[in-house]
Amino acid sequence: MTENVKLSSEVVYDVKDLNLWYGKDQALRNINMQILKNRVTAIIGPSGCGKSTFIKTLNRMIENIPVVRTTGEINYHGTDIFDKSVRLEELRTRVGMVFQKPNPFPKSIYENVLYGPKIHGIKDKKILSEILETSLKAAALWDEVKDRLDDNAYGLSGGQQQRLCIARCLAVQPDVILMDEPTSALDPIATSKIEDLIETLKNQYSIVIVTHSMQQAARISDKTAFFLMGEMIEYDDTNIIFTSPRDKRTEDYVTGRFG
Numbered sequence: 001m002t003e004n005v006k007l008s009s010e011v012v013y014d015v016k017d018l019n020l021w022y023g024k025d026q027a028l029r030n031i032n033m034q035i036l037k038n039r040v041t042a043i044i045g046p047s048g049c050g051k052s053t054f055i056k057t058l059n060r061m062i063e064n065i066p067v068v069r070t071t072g073e074i075n076y077h078g079t080d081i082f083d084k085s086v087r088l089e090e091l092r093t094r095v096g097m098v099f100q101k102p103n104p105f106p107k108s109i110y111e112n113v114l115y116g117p118k119i120h121g122i123k124d125k126k127i128l129s130e131i132l133e134t135s136l137k138a139a140a141l142w143d144e145v146k147d148r149l150d151d152n153a154y155g156l157s158g159g160q161q162q163r164l165c166i167a168r169c170l171a172v173q174p175d176v177i178l179m180d181e182p183t184s185a186l187d188p189i190a191t192s193k194i195e196d197l198i199e200t201l202k203n204q205y206s207i208v209i210v211t212h213s214m215q216q217a218a219r220i221s222d223k224t225a226f227f228l229m230g231e232m233i234e235y236d237d238t239n240i241i242f243t244s245p246r247d248k249r250t251e252d253y254v255t256g257r258f259g
C-alpha cells in the first residue's frame, strides 16, 4: 500500500484489517485503506473481485444479507461503524448510496426528493420546498424538471432518473455518497452529465465510486484502489495507478492484459 498516513481531519474512513465472508466464502481479505474527504475514490477490478461488497460494507448495507460475517474495523470519522453505539439509520443518512440501475420510487419527482426529509419529520412547506430546489439544483436536474415536479418519476429518462436518485440522496444532507456503477445503465451523454456532476459534488461531499470503466476512473477520480480476488492490491493517486503502478498485477489490469 502506497497511501501516506493523512491528518485525521482529511480522513473520512479508516478501514483496518477488514475481512468479509458470505457463509464460508471469503469475499474481502485484509483491506486497509483511508478514504479522504472531498475526493472521488474509484474502486476498480475484474468482475467478482469484491468492489460492490466493499462499498456496501461502508454503510453496513451488506448486512441485509444474513450470511455475511465481518472482522476488522471501519472507522468513520473516528468511530468504528461496527460499534454497538452506532445507529444504522443515522449512518445510512450520513452515507448515502446510488445504485447501478436508477431506482426512483413510483411517486412524483417532488415526493422522491422529499421522501427522506419527510421521514426525518420535516413538515414545514417552505423548508421542504427549499430542500427540493437545492437538492435538484445540486443534482443538475432542476432546470429540466422545475415545471413538472408533480409528474411521476418513471416518466423521466434513465439519466434524469439517476440524477433524481442523486437528488434524493442529497436531500438528507449526507457526508459521503457511495456510487455502485452509477452510469453503467446510461448512454454516453447521460454518463457524461453524471460525470460532470460528480466533479462538482466532490467540493461538498466525499464520493466512492465502483466502476467497470477504467476511462471513467481515470477521468473523474482523484484516488483509485485496484481490487483483485477480494484483496486490495494497490491504492494511490489515480494518475499513478494508470501511468506508473507499483504492482505488476495493477499494470496488467489497467493496460487491459486481463479482466
Ligand SMILES: Nc1ncnc2c1ncn2[C@@H]1O[C@H](COP(=O)(O)OP(=O)(O)OP(=O)(O)O)[C@@H](O)[C@H]1O
Residues within 6 Å of the ligand: 022, 025, 027, 045, 046, 047, 048, 049, 050, 051, 052, 053, 054, 065
Ligand atoms: N449475496 C451473496 N451471497 C454469496 N456470495 C456473494 C454475494 N454477493 C457477492 N458474492 C460473492 O462475493 C464475491 C465478490 O462479489 P462482488 O459483487 O462484491 O464483486 P464485484 O467486484 O462487485 O463484481 P462485479 O464487477 O461483477 O459487480 C464474488 O465471488 C461473489 O460471487
